[in-house]
Amino acid sequence: MKFISLVFIAILVASVPVSSSAWDGYDYKKGAYVEIEKGQLVRPGREIEIYDYSDGRYKDVEVESIRSRGRSVEIEIRDRDSGEYRTLEMDRR
Numbered sequence: 001m002k003f004i005s006l007v008f009i010a011i012l013v014a015s016v017p018v019s020s021s022a023w024d025g026y027d028y029k030k031g032a033y034v035e036i037e038k039g040q041l042v043r044p045g046r047e048i049e050i051y052d053y054s055d056g057r058y059k060d061v062e063v064e065s066i067r068s069r070g071r072s073v074e075i076e077i078r079d080r081d082s083g084e085y086r087t088l089e090m091d092r093r
Helices: 002-015
Strands: 022-027 032-037 047-052 057-069 072-079 085-091
Touching: 057 085
Parallel strands: none
Antiparallel strands: 022 032, 022 085, 032 047, 047 057, 057 072, 072 085
8 A cells, every 4th residue: 555655646746847947048139049047046247157059058147137028038148258248038937
């Protein structure tokens, strides 16, 4: 009986939807998807790491500003390596 209960609990836990571990967004100027990993504090002046699908690399960027835009959040960043400013449109959480 104990084994059946454990199997039932395991199936129940496996069927519960898991929230995304990353914050997904898009850079329209560059035409590339980006991800910000869960657990990073995204605030102006903070350095965060993004995954840039345009070149398949992680990049360190500095958050310049954050603006709420209806159903999305616009984050202006500065790429540490290139010095380039980018605007990311992130899905609202």
